[in-house]
Amino acid sequence: xxxxxxxxxxxxxxxxxxxxxxxxxxxxxxxxxxxxxxxxxxxxxxxxxxxxxxxxxxxxxxxxxxxxxxxxxxxxxxxxxxxxxxxxxxxxxxxxxxxxxxxxxxxxxxxxxxxxxxxxxxxxxxxxxxxxxxxxxxxxxxxxxxxxxxxxxxxxxxxxxxxxxxxxxxxxxxxxxxxxxxxxxxxxxxxxxxxxxxxxxxxxxxxxxxxxxxxxxxxxxxxxxxxxxxxxxxxxxxxxxxxxxxxxxxxxxxxxxxxxxxxxxxxxxxxxxxxxxxxxxxxxxxxxxxxxxxxxxxxxxxxxxxxxxxxxxxxxxxxxxxxxxxxxxxxxxxxxxxxxxxxxxxxxxxxxxxxxxxxxxxxxxxxxxxxxxxxxxxxxxxxxxxxxxxxxxxxxxxxxxxxxxxxxxxxxxxxxxxxxxx
Amino acid sequence: xxxxxxxxxxxxxxxxxxxxxxxxxxxxxxxxxxxxxxxxxxxxxxxxxxxxxxxxxxxxxxxxxxxxxxxxxxxxxxxxxxxxxxxxxxxxxxxxxxxxxxxxxxxxxxxxxxxxxxxxxxxxxxxxxxxxxxxxxxxxxxxxxxxxxxxxxxxxxxxxxxxxxxxxxxxxxxxxxxxxxxxxxxxxxxxxxxxxxxxxxxxxxxxxxxxxxxxxxxxxxxxxxxxxxxxxxxxxxxxxxxxxxxxxxxxxxxxxxxxxxxxxxxxxxxxxxxxxxxxxxxxxxxxxxxxxxxxxxxxxxxxxxxxxxxxxxxxxxxxxxxxxxxxxxxxxxxxxxxxxxxxxxxxxxxxxxxxxxxxxxxxxxxxxxxxxxxxxxxxxxxxxxxxxxxxxxxxxxxxxxxxxxxxxxxxxxxxxxxxxxx
Numbered sequence: 001x002x003x004x005x006x007x008x009x010x011x012x013x014x015x016x017x018x019x020x021x022x023x024x025x026x027x028x029x030x031x032x033x034x035x036x037x038x039x040x041x042x043x044x045x046x047x048x049x050x051x052x053x054x055x056x057x058x059x060x061x062x063x064x065x066x067x068x069x070x071x072x073x074x075x076x077x078x079x080x081x082x083x084x085x086x087x088x089x090x091x092x093x094x095x096x097x098x099x100x101x102x103x104x105x106x107x108x109x110x111x112x113x114x115x116x117x118x119x120x121x122x123x124x125x126x127x128x129x130x131x132x133x134x135x136x137x138x139x140x141x142x143x144x145x146x147x148x149x150x151x152x153x154x155x156x157x158x159x160x161x162x163x164x165x166x167x168x169x170x171x172x173x174x175x176x177x178x179x180x181x182x183x184x185x186x187x188x189x190x191x192x193x194x195x196x197x198x199x200x201x202x203x204x205x206x207x208x209x210x211x212x213x214x215x216x217x218x219x220x221x222x223x224x225x226x227x228x229x230x231x232x233x234x235x236x237x238x239x240x241x242x243x244x245x246x247x248x249x250x251x252x253x254x255x256x257x258x259x260x261x262x263x264x265x266x267x268x269x270x271x272x273x274x275x276x277x278x279x280x281x282x283x284x285x286x287x288x289x290x291x292x293x294x295x296x297x298x299x300x301x302x303x304x305x306x307x308x309x310x311x312x313x314x315x316x317x318x319x320x321x322x323x324x325x326x327x328x329x330x331x332x333x334x335x336x337x338x339x340x341x342x343x344x345x346x347x348x349x350x351x352x353x354x355x356x357x358x359x360x361x362x363x364x365x366x367x368x369x370x371x372x373x374x375x376x377x378x379x380x381x382x383x384x385x386x387x388x389x390x391x392x393x394x395x396x397x398x399x400x401x402x403x404x405x406x407x408x409x410x411x412x413x414x415x416x417x418x419x420x421x422x
Numbered sequence: 423x424x425x426x427x428x429x430x431x432x433x434x435x436x437x438x439x440x441x442x443x444x445x446x447x448x449x450x451x452x453x454x455x456x457x458x459x460x461x462x463x464x465x466x467x468x469x470x471x472x473x474x475x476x477x478x479x480x481x482x483x484x485x486x487x488x489x490x491x492x493x494x495x496x497x498x499x500x501x502x503x504x505x506x507x508x509x510x511x512x513x514x515x516x517x518x519x520x521x522x523x524x525x526x527x528x529x530x531x532x533x534x535x536x537x538x539x540x541x542x543x544x545x546x547x548x549x550x551x552x553x554x555x556x557x558x559x560x561x562x563x564x565x566x567x568x569x570x571x572x573x574x575x576x577x578x579x580x581x582x583x584x585x586x587x588x589x590x591x592x593x594x595x596x597x598x599x600x601x602x603x604x605x606x607x608x609x610x611x612x613x614x615x616x617x618x619x620x621x622x623x624x625x626x627x628x629x630x631x632x633x634x635x636x637x638x639x640x641x642x643x644x645x646x647x648x649x650x651x652x653x654x655x656x657x658x659x660x661x662x663x664x665x666x667x668x669x670x671x672x673x674x675x676x677x678x679x680x681x682x683x684x685x686x687x688x689x690x691x692x693x694x695x696x697x698x699x700x701x702x703x704x705x706x707x708x709x710x711x712x713x714x715x716x717x718x719x720x721x722x723x724x725x726x727x728x729x730x731x732x733x734x735x736x737x738x739x740x741x742x743x744x745x746x747x748x749x750x751x752x753x754x755x756x757x758x759x760x761x762x763x764x765x766x767x768x769x770x771x772x773x774x775x776x777x778x779x780x781x782x783x784x785x786x787x788x789x790x791x792x793x794x795x796x797x798x799x800x801x802x803x804x805x806x807x808x809x810x811x812x813x814x815x816x817x818x819x820x821x822x823x824x825x826x827x828x829x830x831x832x833x834x835x836x837x838x839x840x841x842x843x844x
Contacts, residue, residue: 071787072794076744109784112803266731267798269740297785297799302727309688318691322498362531363719365493365831366838372494376689377719381534381803409787416788 001044001390002026006036008049009359011370012346013056013332016324018370023054025352028166028389033346052384053357053370056346057116058300059334061259062238062288064122066094066102068109069416070293079206079268087293093419096127101412103131108405109298110137111394114355114383119200119259119288119338121173121238125157129168135401136391138167138353140338142200143188146175151187158195167389169339172235176202177213177221182228189229196233198339200257201225203237206270210242222247231256236337238288239264240278241271251283257337258283260329262306263297264290272310276320285329286337301378304330308375323375356385356395423466423812424448428458430471431781433792434768435478435754438746440792445476447774450588450811455768474806475779475792478768479538480722481756483681484660484710486544488516488524490531491838492715501628501690509715515844518549520837525553527834530827531720532559533816536777536805541622541681541710541760543595543660547579551590557823558813560589560775562760564622565610568597573609580617589811591761594657598624599635599643604650611651618655620761622679623647625659628692632664644669653678658759660710661686662700663693670696673705679759680705682751684728685719686712694732698742707751708759723800726752730797745797778807778817 006022010033024032024039074086099122110118117138122128125141132139141161143154154172161170172195174180174188180201192199203221204210213221223246225231231250236257243251251258260273278285287307289298304326311321335344343351359367363377374382386394399405428444432455446454446461496508521544532540539560544550547563554561563583565576576594583592594617596602596610602623614621625643626632635643645668647653653672658679665673673680682695700707709729711720726748733743757766765773781789785799796804808816821827 068784069788071799072791075791075794075798076741079740082740105784105787112784263727263731266735267740269734269738269742272735292799295799296794297801299785299799299801302724302801305685305724309685312691313688313694316691318501318504318689319498320691362490362527362534363721365527366491366835369494369497372497372718376497377493377714377717377721379719379721379803380801413788 002031002041003390004039004043004046005049005054006046007051009051009053009370010346011053011055013328014345014347016371018053023346023354025387025390028351030346030348030350030352032348049356052359054346054354055357056331056344057353057355057386057388058114058330059286059338059340059343060110060115060118060288060298060300061286061334061337062261062290063118063120063298064291065106065118065120066099066122066128067291067293068106068298069098069102069412069419071296074293075296082268090419091123093422094123096124098415098419099124100127100131101408101415103128104135104401104403104408105412106292106298107131107135107137107401108399108408111386111399111401112383113299113301113380114386115298115300116353116386116388117335117338117340117343121175125161129161129164133165133167136167136388136393138340138343138388140169140171140340142171143173144175145184145188146179147181149184151184151191154188155191158191158197171200171339172197173200176209177224178209185225185228185230192230192233198233198235199230200235201237203240204242204247205239205265207242220244220247222250226250226254239270239273241265241273243274243277248277248281248283251278252281256283257286257333259286259288259337260307261288261290261303262310263302264294266306267296268294272314275307276311276315279321279325284333284336286333287330299380300330301380304375304378323372326375327371352387352390354387355383358382358384424453424463425812426461426465426468427471427476428468429473431473431475431792432768433475433477435750436767436769438793440475445768445776447809447812450773452768452770452772452774454770471778474781476768476776477779478753478766479775479777479808479810480536480752481708481760481762481765482532482537482540482710482720482722483708483756483759484683484712485540485542485720486713487528487540487542488521488544488550489713489715490528490720491520491524491834491841493718496715497718504690512841513545515841516545518546520841521546522549522553523830523834523837525550526557526823526825526830528714528720529553529557529559529823530821530830533808533821533823534805535721535723535802536808537720537722538775538808538810539757539760539762539765543597547583551583551586555587555589556825558589558810558815560762560765560810562591562593562762564593565595566597567606567610568601569603571606573606573613576610577613580613580619593622593761594619595622598631599646600631607647607650607652614652614655620655620657621652622657623659625662626664626669627661627687629664642666642669644672648672648676661692661695663687663695665696670699670703670705673700674703678705679755680707681710681759682707682729683710683712683725684732685724686716688728689718690716694736697729698733698737701743701747706755706758708755709752721802722752723802726797726800745794748797749793774809774812776809777805780804780806
């Protein structure tokens with residue numbers, strides 16, 4: 001399948017320059033980006049971009065996709081009540097079929113926000129992977145072992161899902177220090193060594209979590225993981241709100257990724273991640289929405305604005321954390337965090353993970369600075385098209401994900417009703 | 423003109439219950455809200471709402487609409503540099519024609535976010551009012567006298583604009599304590615008494631502003647205004663970030679409105695308004711976007727999420743500032759702040775200022791709690807229709823504002839280019 005997108009503005013994210021031109025795709029890859037030239041082969045489809053912007057899609061670097069079933073079911077509650085009385089008892093009623101349909105619903109929402117890849121930690125990985133593959137959506141799954149889980153199961157999944165399908169990847173991971181016993185942490189560390197693989201987990205999301213880790217081990221979660229060899233081959237953490245000097249040093253030395261989740265951190269009153277300090281220390285930052293039970297929407301535009309706005313608040317400096325950096329976090333850095341080194345920029349040979357931003361809408365005008373417009377006034381209503389691995393999955397409000405939107409919702413909502421009445 | 427909107431869910435905001443039914447309008451007013459009944463007169467138009475939600479439109483309670491011309495022109499700069507080197511020199515080049523076209527562009531953006539009324543403080547009021555009237559958009563203008571301005575001019579405008587057109591109102595106001603000399607403050611106070619009228623102004627936006635007022639007068643801006651009789655007939659303040667106990671007491675006793683502007687306060691690193699304390703003290707809170715130079719978008723959904731999320735952060739309590747309260751602030755309270763007592767709820771006889779929220783989109787599903795969905799996961803892409811004074815101004819992405827969207831932008835952008843090259 002050869003598609004020509006012409007009459008476009010193009011932001012490759014290799015640089016932040018915007019040029020006029022066209023972009024071609026062949027199957028899942030970009031085959032040309034430039035001013036335009038004659039083609040020696042015919043196109044299957046030619047699409048007029050009407051002067052709008054083509055840019056790399058967003059990469060959602062921390063989420064629990066299937067949690068959309070809990071959206072707005074339990075908000076405005078204290079954290080402990082929310083987690084133990086609302087979330088956990090309902091999650092106990094999940095099954096593979098439910099995770100499949102809830103994930104398919106979440107993917108629709110990702111596509112409206114220009115997201116083509118999610119770094120997802122949740123239950124029922126086979127069903128999750130099937131939902132992504134059936135939708136044409138890319139995902140890197142993150143292991144979330146905890147409690148009595150066995151490292152062998154993590155290894156089985158790591159091996160299985162990394163060879164399952166071109167759209168699916170898997171990274172070693174555990175839930176967190178507070179839910180993962182030290183023996184499990186050591187077993188995961190052994191896997192990291194065996195496969196020279198990076199490891200990810202929830203890390204220092206709340207002050208309580210860090211204080212309790214100091215109580216248990218005498219060090220922070222980051223220092224504990226480092227001491228146990230978890231980070232010997234890289235990786236990173238989700239949230240990374242409560243960091244001390246030593247944690248920054250470990251992240252910098254080990255080249256770890258700090259994945260920030262500002263909306264979730266606000267809504268659960270966890271705090272504000274020290275993003276400016278990460279930037280100063282040359283620690284890579286990427287962005288995630290977290291799950292819809294704690295956010296409550298899967299919208300990278302809201303996250304991007306919050307990343308910079310909260311830094312401006314926290315540092316007292318309106319020039320802190322400029323828009324250019326934030327757009328890199330949401331695109332290029334997100335790809336690298338997940339190990340998707342071929343989904344970062346718009347260049348020949350790269351994966352065709354592309355969005356079209358409608359520049360004609362009121363919030364994108366005037367066009368003094370397109371990057372700043374996207375970060376400071378952008379909104380998912382500006383996402384006119386979302387392309388993943390060369391396939392147009394969303395365009396002009398319509399989905400092309402193998403099943404009609406209504407069928408996906410009918411199935412998902414039937415499962416929600418059943419789950420809530422069991 | 424009689425319009426029937428049927429097959430709707432209806433949130434009147436008189437209560438937070440959502441019922442199924444229909445809503446009729448006759449010219450600028452709502453003529454019926456209920457389950458449906460036979461009509462003795464024919465309708466000019468009948469619109470199937472397809473199970474979506476009709477609710478009162480949003481009221482933007484603090485803005486400088488024409489500032490859209492500065493969007494993304496000067497971000498990521500320290501506040502003083504931004505204001506004195508970027509904003510003021512460019513505002514000096516405004517004229518009536520420019521304010522007219524920039525305001526018309528801003529109104530398009532308001533409509534996409536479900537806003538039908540703006541409480542606007544800016545220059546060239548005749549041209550601003552003309553832009554609103556020509557668009558069919560409601561506005562209450564707020565006086566912004568400062569420096570050498572004369573109170574007589576404020577009085578002339580107050581009298582003139584309050585009888586100009588049903589869509590236009592005018593409230594007494596001054597820019598702020600720091601830009602308005604004490605003689606002017608006293609003259610405005612005399613006008614408040616003469617007309618038994620409320621007065622509004624920027625108030626306690628930054629700590630510097632409050633500290634300097636204490637230096638000049640020995641009291642806070644709020645206490646100064648109160649001492650000078652400015653609040654004898656009510657009113658309120660924009661921003662209201664840096665309040666002390668006495669300020670809260672004055673706002674409570676005088677029944678003043680605290681208009682919060684969270685995105686602007688973050689982006690200019692001004693702080694977080696004490697919204698929970700306002701609620702505890704039964705002080706009325708409404709919401710504004712501020713101008714597009716400091717926000718940068720005119721989007722009430724972003725503001726609503728920030729209002730509650732920042733309170734959850736600041737109080738350390740995830741149950742703080744619940745969604746119900748926030749939705750009231752953005753609708754009913756907004757109308758009352760501007761004195762639009764007839765634009766608050768969906769009831770027979772009220773002004774037909776109505777929006778349709780698309781409940782079929784991914785971020786609105788499942789429908790566990792529609793109010794929480796709107797506040798926590800809502801987005802302007804959910805605004806399917808915006809009706810002001812009975813006229814459909816926006817529906818399915820199309821504008822009906824007397825001029826084609828492209829002509830408005832062509833004129834606005836020509837004026838921006840001329841202004842920047844002069």
